[in-house]
Amino acid sequence: MRIGEAAAAAGMTPKALRFYEQQGLLPPAARSANGYRDYPPATLARLRFIRRGRAAGLTLAEIRDILRTRDAGQPPCAHVADRLARQLTALDRQIAELTALRATVAEHYETAAHGEPSRCDAQQICSYL
The missing domain is CATH 1.10.1660.10 (Multidrug-efflux Transporter Regulator; Chain: A; Domain 2)
Incomplete structure (x- = not known):
């Protein structure tokens, strides 16, 4: 073909x-x-x-x-199974890192959403981060 x-x-x-x-x-x-x-x-x-x-x-x-x-x-079945196991481990690690990152971003967002820009300390550039 x-x-x-x-x-x-x-x-x-x-x-x-x-x-x-x-x-x-x-x-x-x-x-x-x-x-x-x-x-x-x-x-x-x-x-x-x-x-x-x-x-x-x-x-x-x-x-x-x-x-x-x-x-x-x-x-190649054993090789494929081994590779997929490594892929799962890497994905679990990435998910854990992304979950931690999301929690950090959510915490900063909550601070920013309820913050007062007029109280921002200019020495900190932005007090929300």
């Missing part, structure tokens, strides 16, 4: 397919006599995997490693 057909079927743009091919996530497509890329049907499964990996927050390098493992005939 041509690049436009493959891209549409995978919900991507042709530019994304060319990029993934450049990055080594897709094997180079065969070329038809007129020079058009010709992707085999198996490309769609690979593109869908890339989309799912990106949606899970994996980097292109991580996805490339998983694909290389699969291409070598090895099941």
Whole structure:
């Protein structure tokens, strides 16, 4: 199938397919006599995997490693589980940091919402922060 057909079927743009091919996530497509890329049907499964990996927050390098493992005939399941566990840990850390930041911002907002600008100490620039 041509690049436009493959891209549409995978919900991507042709530019994304060319990029993934450049990055080594897709094997180079065969070329038809007129020079058009010709992707085999198996490309769609690979593109869908890339989309799912990106949606899970994996980097292109991580996805490339998983694909290389699969291409070598090895099941990448343990590697994927390990990577997802690390991703969950990082997300939990980010959520905790954002929760703390929100509490700080909310505290400053409450002070600012009920403050008196006329009582602001000019030496502090703004007493709300």
